[in-house]
Amino acid sequence: MVLQRASSPASPVTITISSGGKGAAEGAMGSSRSMGLTSPAPRHSLPNNLHSPVTASHPSGRASSGGGSRYCPASASRDEGSEATSEFVHYTVHIPPTPDHQPLPSPKRSFISGTIFTGGFNCVTRGHVMECSADSSSEEAGVKPAGMVCQMNGCDGKAFLCGSSSPCECDFMICRDCYLECIASGGQCPGCKEIYRGVSDDEESPEEEEEDEDKALPLTSMAEFRAGKRMSLMRSTKAPSDFDHNRWLFETKGTYGYGNALWPKDGHGGGGGGGVGFKGFDEPPNFGGRCRRPLTRKVGVSQAIISPYRLLIMIRLVALGLFLHWRIRHPNHEAIWLWAMSITCEVWFAFSWLLDQLPKLCPVNRATDLSVLKERFESPSVRNPKGRSDLPGIDVFVSTADPEKEPPLVTANTILSILAVDYPVEKLACYLSDDGGSLLTFEALAETASFAGVWVPFCRKHDIEPRNPEAYFSQKRDPLKNKVRLDFVRERRKVKREYDEFKVRINSLPESIRRRSDAYNAQEEIRAKKQEAAGGNGTEPIKILKAIWMSDGSHWPGTWPSAEQDHSRGDHAGIIQAMLAPPNSEPVMGFEVSDKNLIDTTGVDIRLPMLVYVSREKRPGYDHNKKAGAMNALVRTSAIMSNGPFILNLDCDHYVYNSLALREGMCFMLDRGGDRTCYVQFPQRFEGIDPNDRYANHNLVFFDVSMRAMDGLQGPMYVGTGCIFRRTALYGFSPPRATEHHGWFGRKKIKLFLRKNTMGKKRELEDDKEIMLQPTEDGDVESQLLPKRFGSSATLVASIPVAEYQGRLLQDLPGVRQGRPAGALTVPREPLDAATVAEAISVISCFYEDKTEWGQRVGWIYGSVTEDVVTGYRMHNRGWRSVYCVTKRDAFRGTAPINLTDRLHQVLRWATGSVEIFFSRNNALFATRRMKFLQRMAYFNVGMYPFTSIFLLVYCILPAISLFTGQFIVRSLSITFLVFLLAISATLCMLALLEIKWSGITLHEWWRNEQFWLIGGTSAHPAAVLQGLLKVIAGVDISFTLTSKPASDDNEDMFAELYAVKWSFLMVPPITIMMINMIAIAVGVARTMYSEYPQWSKLLGGVFFSFWVLCHLYPFAKGLMGRRGKVPTIIYVWSGLLSIVISLLWVYISPPAGRFKDSMNFQFP
Secondary structure, three states: OEEEOOOOOOOOEEEEEOOOOHHHHHOOOOOOOOOOOOOOOOHHHOOOOOOOHHHHHOOOOOOOOOOOOOOOOOOOOHHHHOOOOOOOOOEEEEEOOOOOOOOOOOOOOOEOOEEEEEEEEOEEEEEEEEOOEOOOHHHHOOOOOOOOEOOOOOOOOEEOOEOOEOOOOOOOOOEHHHHHHHHHOOOEOOOOOOEOOOOOOOOOOHHHHHHHHHHHOOEEOHHHHHOOOOOOOOOOOOOOOOOOHHHHHHHHOOOOOOOOOOEEOOOOOOOOOOOOOOOOEEOOOOOOHHHHOOOEEEEEOOHHHHHHHHHHHHHHHHHHHHHHHHHHHOOOHHHHHHHHHHHHHHHHHHHHHHHHHHHHOOOEEEEEOHHHHHHHHOOOOOOOOOOOOOOOOEEEEEEEOOOOOOOHHHHHHHHHHHHOOOOOHHHEEEEEEEOOOOHHHHHHHHHHHHHHHHHHHHHHHHOOOOOOHHHHHOOOOOOOOOOOOOOHHHHHHHHHHHHHHHHHHHHOHHHHHHHHHHHHHHHHHHHHHHHHHHHOOOOOOOOOOOOOEOOOOOEOOOOOOOOOOOEEOOEEOOEEEEEEOOOOOOOOEOOOOOOOOOOOOOOOEOOOOEEEEEEOOEOOOOOOOHHHHHHHHHHHHHHHHOOOOEEEEEEOOOEEOOOOHHHHHHHHHHOOOHHHEEEEEOOOEEEOOOOOOOOOOOOHHHHHHHHHHHHOOOOOOOOOOOEEEEHHHHOOOOOOEEEEEEOHHHOEEEEEEOOOOOOOOOOOHHHHHHHOOOOOOOOOOOHHHHHHHHOOOHHHHHHHHHHHHHOOEEOOOOOOOOEEOOOOOOOOOOOOOHHHHHHHHHHOOOOOOOOOOEOOOEOOOOOOOOHHHHHHHHHHHOOOEEEEOOOOOOOEEEEOOOOHHHHHHHHHHHHHHHHHHHOOOOOHHHOOOOOOHHHHHHHHHHHHHHHHHHHHHHHHHHHHHHHHHOOOOOOOOOHHHHHHHHHHHHHHHHHHHHHHHHHOOOHHHHHHHHHHHHHHHOOHHHHHHHHHHHHHHHOOOOOOOOOOOOOOOOOOOOOHHHHOOOOOHHHHHHHHHHHHHHHHHHHHHHHHHOOOOOOHHHHHHHHHHHHHHHHHOHHHHHHHHOHHHOOOHHHHHHHHHHHHHHHHHHHHHOOOOOOOHHHHOOOOO
16 A cells, blocks of 8 residues: 655545555555455556556556456565556545545554455455554654564564464565465565465464455355345444545545446546536446456347247248148039149148248347457466467368369469468468379469468458458459558559469469379380380380379379379379478567568568368278268378367368458357357358359358258258367267257256266366267266277377367356366477378278278268268257357358259259158157257258159149149139138248348348249259169169369359350259140130130139249249350250140140041040
């Protein structure tokens, strides 16, 4: 405590109570005794008042090792006090003289008594008692009385002895209160700076006394806070009886000081301190916010939208029930077969709509707070004094298989966007899986690693967005927007020129590799001929292999175009190459512009993340399981080389559009309750799609409506890319906690704790095996079974508990049972050596997965074309939760096929995978009780929706049949039928409008989705059902080709693929439906117009439904026209054939009546 007395008796006396700053300690003019304080005020809440004693004295304090909630002793040294000054503040009490302007009488040894209270959530509420001498010349001079008196500055208490000596060997005298302060602040002696030794048994233990003190002042719990039970400790003091405190506040307009009740503005409240209301006061700082602020928050949809939405669902459900009941009770006996087909389709459509609509009852939105993430994991603290990043590591997987369909330039831009993300460099590793084993991809990656040395520092220096060079330099907006550095234009021009040269090198790689290989092969051929000539009479000519050569003059161990033995696409060795080694743990700053440095990188970290090329081994006779097998090979490789506890997987054409996307995903993983999150799924956004989105390539109804709705249940499904996984969840472990749902609709919940509680126990990493997540639901799994599940690699098995430990939440978070201490992940990564790479090679061998659970329980699941949905389903089935992260700026962007044929084949692959799921044990009907009822319904709909195509095909032909026959699905267009039809249609439109409202999509996007639902339902989905049945019944395997990724070229039309017509037999059903309905409309109109008794109601009904079908098929018909209305010949041929066949069939079924009846009858031979 510091006492400052003004020269004038009318001046206020200012008392500054500090927590041990060097300025306060050395300038103390009185004595002080402290009672173990707890400060609720963070450092950033210092007042801005220049006249405040706090601002004038520049105090400093030292944080304690107990969590940062205690004051340091007032005698903290200069060195200690300057170590950490960012945790606490000093309190200032402004005490002016009394209204009578008379100083208080004080004896020779009198003290001014007062108490400052501190406290908050999870903080001990205590009072700090201040005592100082008013008139003591010896104390004003800073002289302490000799003898058994505390030698701490500002304290004259009786010295504390351990037995017959002082607590420390240096004989520094200290009282019990100051000794407890030192123990709480780290246990160092203020005299010699050594750690205090334990006291003898005959004295009371200071720790016990501190425990007693804590028992008297318990932590403020949330329940006590809500109930108004605030506990405090104060030493009551009484002011003189003639002092009117209220009058003093009114006349002096004083303040109450600095606390969490009122927080004054500059000038101690300005002119409104004691005036009306709270004038002159600011909102108090958030004292306890640092440890309590969440990383994420859930934002529900407004009740003004979601309540009518749910009500409309119920109304439409009732309307459908009443309509179907009426339809069944009123059959059309004149066309009973037409009525039976229509009612069957309508019942199925109602069931399908119910499966699709009920999981949408609870949509949610989520938001993240990146400032809290940075403050919690990357700010200096007691356990992390240097402020190193405490974020867990992330391994990024990029997969490619064919450099012809997936251009290397597209893959290179994706890699560059990953290397430049805003995430700690030493915590990031990127792995490229080349399932084709191509030298072109290998050398393109080497060029990418070289160019990254220029691109990544440029992005960090100027905050470039997006960090994909092709996307950045192709932007139409002003590149100077929000750029303030003077050298930006010059450096951007240099980097642009360097990138153009980089593109030239990438695009010339195929020709360069061919020429190089031809030259080496020619040399080998000349050498072989010389050996043959020198050998004399050789009976067998020497065979010259058409090999592919690397730049160092050695054979490429991957695939060759000649498909030689050990060098074909299904027969080649495994390859691992670290293009960029793991970076140092300390930042490496760049240099000024020179011959070696293209741009000025002074003050910019020029380190690059680790970059690894991986091509797994392939041999004949082994099932390599396509993309799922490649992903599992990367999981094992990364576990040995970097072992990041989290994994992000991207397709080669999906680049990082938002450099903060990884941080936003980690907010959900590291927040309270994040240990139950198995993955964070980001929405897929696409570029290069025509403005009208003819074939619904954006798929916004699924990504912004269905996925948001599933996020309100147990989480969205995994869609194959743009997903951050928890590594232990991929390993097949169960979550730490799960909930089983019993009873009707899962209303009865039973909570399960699947891990042992180690709260309060200190364990080393080696002992954490017994608290690991169990691979199966039974808890008695021995660690000896791990090699049987994960393979024979001891290094891989040993990395599992390490990844599980690093992926834990911080133990400081409330409610965390098993957590890791803060600062545990600031240890530098071990360097990469040859033995580690050799071990990684062994785990990507073709036979490593034999007799293991890889692909069955562990990793990506095999056996389905849509392995992504099955993998996410298995995690949800074990009780995990997932999160849907929609960022303000798109997290990732990719490309989508805009050609009609490619789009139909893509939908065919998805639908075939759904049929496989339906006929497998991954059907949601067999889900465990750990999956919520509505979540189970959503997964069941994933396997059911392709079968709707069968009923959709029939229903699209029924209007034409009605027009041909002159009959209708009902006997007449009665008022009841029209009212039901109007109610069902109106509720559907209103539901669509409300979905548009809470999801943010547009009406145009919703309509495009409806159109392509019918296009896909009449083309790709029936073929998928047929293929799925063939696989289940006959065992016919299904093979698909990769979707071509377009390489960007500014000189070509970016929408040229949109107008290209590639014939496919998937187009036959939609063409047939269009032709039948157009002919039927013409026949129906002609019959009605020339009929003696025209039935306009039946004509109107048939034409209305035929027109509904043709409106949905309009994008398909437009796609068949090609560019500028040039219809391919094949379309005319098929149209003519279909028209002739339909006409002949109808004449045969219903010949015309009249006098020429006999001559018009005919029979097929």
